Amino acid sequence: MSAPVAAIDHRAVLARHGTEVPRYTSYPTAPHFAAGAGPALWAELCAGLDPQTPVSVYLHIPFCDRLCWFCGCHTKQTRRYDPVEAYVGSLVQEIAAFRARLGFSPRLGALHLGGGSPSFLAAGDMARLSEALHGAFRFTPDAEISVEIDPSDVTPQALAGLRALELTRASIGVQDFSPEVQAAINRPQSFEETRDVIDELRASGCVTINVDVLYGLPLQTPERLDATVEKVVDLQPERIALFGYAHVPHVKKHQTMIRDEDLPGPAARLSDAARAARSLTGAGFEPVGIDHFARHGDRLARAARAGTLRRNFQGYTADPHGTLIGFGASAISRFPGGHVQNIVPTGLYREAVASGRPAALRGYRLTPDDAIRGHMIERLMCDFAIDLDALASRFGKAAEPHVRQALRLAASDADGLARVSGRRFFVPPEARPLTRIVASWFDAHLEAGTARYSNAV
Numbered sequence: 001m002s003a004p005v006a007a008i009d010h011r012a013v014l015a016r017h018g019t020e021v022p023r024y025t026s027y028p029t030a031p032h033f034a035a036g037a038g039p040a041l042w043a044e045l046c047a048g049l050d051p052q053t054p055v056s057v058y059l060h061i062p063f064c065d066r067l068c069w070f071c072g073c074h075t076k077q078t079r080r081y082d083p084v085e086a087y088v089g090s091l092v093q094e095i096a097a098f099r100a101r102l103g104f105s106p107r108l109g110a111l112h113l114g115g116g117s118p119s120f121l122a123a124g125d126m127a128r129l130s131e132a133l134h135g136a137f138r139f140t141p142d143a144e145i146s147v148e149i150d151p152s153d154v155t156p157q158a159l160a161g162l163r164a165l166e167l168t169r170a171s172i173g174v175q176d177f178s179p180e181v182q183a184a185i186n187r188p189q190s191f192e193e194t195r196d197v198i199d200e201l202r203a204s205g206c207v208t209i210n211v212d213v214l215y216g217l218p219l220q221t222p223e224r225l226d227a228t229v230e231k232v233v234d235l236q237p238e239r240i241a242l243f244g245y246a247h248v249p250h251v252k253k254h255q256t257m258i259r260d261e262d263l264p265g266p267a268a269r270l271s272d273a274a275r276a277a278r279s280l281t282g283a284g285f286e287p288v289g290i291d292h293f294a295r296h297g298d299r300l301a302r303a304a305r306a307g308t309l310r311r312n313f314q315g316y317t318a319d320p321h322g323t324l325i326g327f328g329a330s331a332i333s334r335f336p337g338g339h340v341q342n343i344v345p346t347g348l349y350r351e352a353v354a355s356g357r358p359a360a361l362r363g364y365r366l367t368p369d370d371a372i373r374g375h376m377i378e379r380l381m382c383d384f385a386i387d388l389d390a391l392a393s394r395f396g397k398a399a400e401p402h403v404r405q406a407l408r409l410a411a412s413d414a415d416g417l418a419r420v421s422g423r424r425f426f427v428p429p430e431a432r433p434l435t436r437i438v439a440s441w442f443d444a445h446l447e448a449g450t451a452r453y454s455n456a457v
Ligand SMILES: C[S@@+](CC[C@H](N)C(=O)[O-])C[C@H]1O[C@@H](n2cnc3c(N)ncnc32)[C@H](O)[C@@H]1O
Pocket: 064, 070, 071, 072, 073, 114, 115, 116, 117, 118, 148, 149, 150, 151, 172, 173, 174, 175, 212, 213, 214, 243, 244, 245, 246, 247
């Protein structure tokens, strides 16, 4: 067992290891996918699917009726609805082409609509998507159906569309309730309208509510964050995601509307995240992974306790499926053998689908070494630990250098970020906010790339 280490100097560690680290929603991360490799890889990986193994499905809706200045998602603001309607037509075509290529209808165990704001879709378009999906897939009886919802979109028509989809989980964006922060991020949203939307969704049969909160926002004082957390707890969601605001104005031009001098520094981010986490656990939520909190009986909390939590392009999930099929512009698919990302600009995506070509553009075929490293990084991000014996029995002799690397890293780590007890490599509780840094030690692609990432905390 490595020597016990006293309190961790998080600021010194961040200064030494660099502050930009991937969020590890995949391994390798998307900047390492090769341009042009998508179509052939997509065809090959699809050919490996079988009719009986359920898959997860993701649909990307890259439209919003407002533009929040903090937003890091692949989306655009539109004042007219006709481009959205046309885009839904392309999604329907892409789903049908996928079904035709396979020659069978795979089982669907989980469906997630993200964006952007899928809640912005007209009820008729939601129905068209539902029909296309039911035409191409066989939904399992317990399929989880989730949608990202901007509460400002939720009209009676939108609710009708969500009901038709048989929504089981809604993910509601809150970010921060204080008017000063909302003005600085261009996102007015009252507590009352959020509460009313949650009540309406519950009345429509939606059983699980997730709320997204951000720390690290401009003008977000500790008091404002604390007040937001308290109000979010009052909404009684089953899950809360507490994300650190990723400020990447070099990638997302509209984030330049946020003034650097209004942003909390790394020390304030760390203490804000820790305080908010304490308030949420004090209110009875269990921590799940690096940034989620869930009620004891919730599926995500159960998966975290059982060691079956997974991490995919949408973040943490309890869904066990090894394959995620992504439809829509910029959507990423994950297969046991590799990752494929669709064309990002919506116009080019629509052209590809209209001409009958696969929308896949970039891709990455996993090597045996990637599979081992990806598994280690996923377990660290989900369990804060790697069971070295389980690694060896899963991957055999090929895991041996990785086991040795883990033991070496823990022995040489003077910062107290990682330790070994028996055959368990783990991130101790006080270092958990820095788990992405520990995960990056196992990333063989990180040094090679020129990609820039968001803050490590
Ligand atoms: C697709 S978005 C939002 C769903 C919906 N459009 C809304 O705004 O309510 C999903 C979540 O990503 C998070 N998010 C967006 N931009 C982010 C950023 N720059 N850094 C960290 N989290 C971000 C927000 O918490 C947001 O609720």
